[in-house]
């Protein structure tokens with residue numbers, strides 16, 4: 001009886017393109033198996049609101065003068081990130097204790113003499129050549145009209161999320177859970193002046209792009225926008241299904257398993273007038289056919305103003321969102337099968 005009905009279903013859907021595609025998607029979803037749930041829960045808990053807060057009060061402080069690409073404050077911010085990775089014992093993919101990928105002068109506009117991406121990584125234990133890139137931009141707007149633009153949310157929030165996620169991966173590795181694939185922690189420079197750091201990276205990658213499995217990019221995850229004042233338990237995901245449906249469904253499965261956060265796809269709409277999909281560093285990876293997810297809280301009254309300060313960040317929410325991204329990254333780095341773009345998917349072709 002059961003066999004018959006399955007056969008009947010297959011015959012039926014074979015006659016119509018849309019149900020057939022629906023079945024393929026169902027098969028794809030069914031094939032996703034979450035890995036290491038106990039381990040993920042354990043190390044996810046090392047990411048705390050308190051640590052995020054401590055790091056962000058430093059990173060978005062007067063010390064770094066708004067981190068304008070090429071200026072002293074940005075250099076100090078890059079030094080700060082490098083020192084962090086050295087202290088945590090997280091390696092540079094460039095070797096020894098240099099974590100800076102210097103941007104070639106030809107990429108830089110007049111007035112910017114030099115600037116650098118900051119890169120750290122944990123080498124995979126089984127498939128070290130396959131890389132998952134986690135990114136956020138380290139630069140912001142600097143000082144304008146005598147006012148420091150602290151950029152606590154933009155993108156101090158994404159920066160400190162990476163620091164905490166990297167530390168969680170390091171703790172896990174020290175306890176015998178090295179990720180199967182390599183994970184690259186990437187702090188792009190010069191995003192605010194045209195995504196220059198990410199463009200430089202994809203044109204001069206440290207690891208071949210064909211082995212770059214996915215890019216998870218974080219740009220502003222510490223605040224709540226006007227649409228969510230009633231229920232702030234959300235994060236916008238943009239781009240997750242555009243190149244790889246498999247990435248999208250992995251992300252959904254992870255969300256369901258580990259988090260009560262509402263994954264909001266409002267801005268993923270192709271017709272959305274804001275076109276956020278093209279407005280942060282992940283886009284440079286997407287243009288190369290690499291699956292991406294952009295994590296974002298939406299705009300708010302302090303966006304690109306000097307009033308984007310660390311006291312306005314919701315640290316409990318930042319913790320939740322960071323833990324979600326950690327769990328997603330963990331799954332991508334450790335699941336048996338490398339996620340495929342739709343083009344290469346055995347399920348969709």
Ligand SMILES: [Zn+2]
Nearest residue numbers: 137154155219
């Ligand atoms: Zn930003």
